[in-house]
Amino acid sequence: MNGNVQVVVVGGGYGGVTAANRLARRDGVSVTLVNPRPEFVERIRLHQLATGSDDAVESFGEVLGGNVRLVVDTATRIDAAERRVSLAGGDTLSYDYLVYAVGSGAADPGVPGAAEFAHWVSDLEGAERLRSVLDAAPASASVTVVGAGPTGLETAAEVAETGRKVTLVCGNVLGPSLHARVRRPVARRLARLGVTVLEGPGAQVTEVTGEGVRLDDGREVVGAVTIWTAGFRVPDLAAHSGLRTDSAGRLLTDTTLTSLDDERIVAAGDAGAMPDHPFRMSCQAAVQMGPAAADTILRRIAGKTPASVRMFFAGQCLSLGRREGVTQFSYPNDKVNAIGISGRTGAGVKEIACRFTLGKLVSGARKAGPRTAHGDDTDRLETPRPEHRTTPSDTGRAA
Template sequence: MAAKATTVLVIGGGYAGVMAANRLMSRDDVKVKLINPRTEFVERIRLHQLAAADDPNSTVAVQDFGAVLNAGVQLVVDSVERIDAGARQVALASGATLDYDYLVYAVGSTGAVPVSVPGAAEFAYPLSELEQAKRLRSRLADVPVQAPVVVVGGGLTGIEAAAEFAEAGRRVTLVSTIVGPSLSKAGRRSVTKRLTKLGVAILDGPEATVTAVGPDQVALPGGLTLPSAVTVWTAGFGVPGLATASGLTTDALGRLLTDETLTSVDDDRIVATGDAASPSGLPYRMSCQAGLPLGAQAANTVLARIAGTQPADATVKMTGQCISVGRGAGTVQLARGDDTPVGLYIGGRAGAFVKEQVCRYTVKWLAGEAAKPGSYKYFQGPDRSELIAAVTAVPVR
């Protein structure tokens, strides 16, 4: 009699979840089910392009799962409402339940519009999920090109969105206490120079915060206002509350707290990866750059446990940040392996070329792993033992 297959559920079909699901197929005796609310894979790093697209039927940022997912992985189009770790079972929004032997928690992250800012939840448009990008695209189509647009937040998403809209001829103001806080001084200069050339008005400094959002303006400290027909909110990310709702231990943001093998501190049958994982309470920067290797390493942890061997610690070597500043220019900020920026960057057309190649290769790497599970290669990151030892307390829910 053939041995019973090991069932692994992967919750989330983003970069990390798809990579993990594909790699798990390297064993013939593993049955993998990927649970995702959409029938398509979303290239999240292209959502600003989708939002700016003139064509309401544009498929930029969307790929058929068949292009990136191993044919042996069963796609379950649904959402998980609760994880019952004791019963090794998940409850789906459809009312169905699924049993598992191992669970990969790859729910990703989402845009967070703060309820503390009056009017933000009602009038601001976040830009971190497919549905949000489509909603923003529809709103932009309803207002004249010359109507003012305010982008709140000077992180990478805010920079890319502001540049994309400005290059399309829109009047854009970028509001942030600092533009490109994760970049070096040289990298920030490169970004702001290009934004200015595109006509983006930059309002930065300690007082550059939005205190309220209305249907046609935003409020600033001191009673100042800015006209805004469309307010795009990119300041901050959050994570889905599934782990917290399921009674699992999380960090302060709600990411699943794990050890360095990405295994939940509550249950060695649950492994987390990507944006929703918090190894030792010291999560990697939310990015596809971290998501792909973490997805592979989460799968390796599960495969090791199935084989009865000790999983290896997960490490990610970060190399930099790639930012498109419109279609004609970009800034590639180089970094040390621990993700701290150095004073070097690649700018202009060369930067745009590198960014586009990174976007294309991200999908190519997923497709390659789908075709040949276990083939994706990644660099090991720096040892984190000293950093972990320096943490005296890990914030938990």
């Protein structure tokens, strides 16, 4: 392709930022990143935002290369035939290639009362609202956490460590993504924090009320605050744009992350799906898919055949409050094994993983052009957000 190549990246999470920075390093490629917020969200720290131990945001000036144009707006439709993206603010962006990196959020559980009475911690706004609710609730007010995946475990421990009474409703099993041997230190840590764990038959939530939740065996769990962490969904942008998606709404791609409908559209992160090569929706996957998506585009620009993406997983790191954590190791194909690290060492590993991930983004930004104050030169800005502050803790910016 001759002349300047225009690439639009839709979504400024881990996948979108890493893709944008990789693309912006290439001469002759102009990159525009569209994101609904003027800050980068450290999603792996949102449970900390809920309790005030971290603000979970970084300036795009830190993580996004100065050669990347930042547009603060929301994409509403992709016109693949015309190669245009429509924005909620009324503008359109033309592209030669597009990176689809819209991420994921909280799923609608379809449980009566959940939308009205439950709170979420899967996005910045949800975590901020939850923090306000917890701050306003009396110290004696009990909290119910629904879902015992990584987000549920981290949230339950984080809230319990503040001294609140917490009940964790697991559904079938505590930590279903963990090896049975690694679940044991998780259970011990939760017990020391005073968390009541409900699991097994009958521990499915059938209704959320203003006073707590009801389970399918008839039990009622009383709680002033209910936090729902079970399940994720992706935005319907791909389906709304007439692109093929899977049953969860993720853009269907081949093994080069290219849309099955259009070779000019490449996915990165939670909102893409390779049907024959499934991967876990996670930050760990997104930071690999972002550069891979960029390489697919760069190879096509150079007239070369893109290579299939190769995913490598090392495990899962969970913080269980500020002082302890668990690291679950896995085989490269993401199948967990019986090896784990717990206690303070586990918390340290989680903190290292968080800082390393952010450090990689900052490093990628430096390679993608001189640092700029993106907040000063964006094309449009939302209503100014409240100032975010990090609360000191015994481990600084803790895991």
